[in-house]
Amino acid sequence: MANVHDVAAAVLAATGPESPMKLQKLLYYAQAWHLAEQGEPLFEAPIEAWRRGPVVPEVYHRHQGQTEVCAWEEGDPGRLSERESAVVRSVVERYGHFSRHELSDMAHAEEPWRAARGGLPESEPSSVPLSHGVMARYFRRLTSGPEEAIAEAVGSARLEGLDVPDDVVATMRAVAAGELTADEAIARELEALRRS
Structure with missing residues (x-):
């Protein structure tokens, strides 16, 4: 396993100089x-759920x-395995073109940061670490097919003691198939709630 300093050095070797905030978000995505x-x-x-998004305190300090940040002298990208380097390259290709503020906004919208914050207002400080399990599940879902994603969402809801009605599953399938936008699905659900 690499250490965070080697990963920071690898990110900067791939991107060139970056703002500290953008470096932090790229470490989170890696x-x-x-x-x-x-x-x-x-x-x-650990990566903590700070106000401006996920932050690795060890790097921040x-x-x-x-x-x-132009270079990371504490790390050596050569210590990463080929597989680890491939993940860093993929993250830089996928997220490197976004600004630090866009990356922060994206991270704020994602489950790992929100779950760690536990409903705290964005203006409140927090040092709660992001869960590896939540990160793995959330990002794995981004690559799953529609049926896998729906099955995982329904399974997660059931673990929380919630029942997912068949009509909601049908709506999820319609969104996944592109027959309905997410906004249309939400509007339908809100309308159904208003009627009840």
Whole structure:
């Protein structure tokens, strides 16, 4: 397993200089996708649910006060395995074109950060670590087919003690098939609630 400093060095070797916030978000996505694809962490350092999104405190304390991070002397990208390097390259290709603010907004909308925050307002500080299990499940779902994603969503709801009616499953299938947009599905559900 790589350490977070080696991963930070690999990210910066692939992207060139980055803002500290963007580096943090790319580390989060590298960890999340490695968990989803390999079933194990890319690095051991915890990622916490801070106000501006996921942050690795161990890295933050090294770049604190900088406006741009050019290189990561504490790490060596050569210590990553080929598989670990492939995940970092994939993350940089997938997310590298987004701004730091776009990445922060994306992370705020995702389950791993929201679950760790536990309903705290975005303005409140938090040092709760993101769950590896939640990251793995959430990002694995992004690559599953529609039926797998629906089955996992229904299974998760049942684990929480909720029943998912057949009409809701049918709506999920319609959205997955592109027959209905997510906004249309939500509008339908809200209308049904208004009528009841």
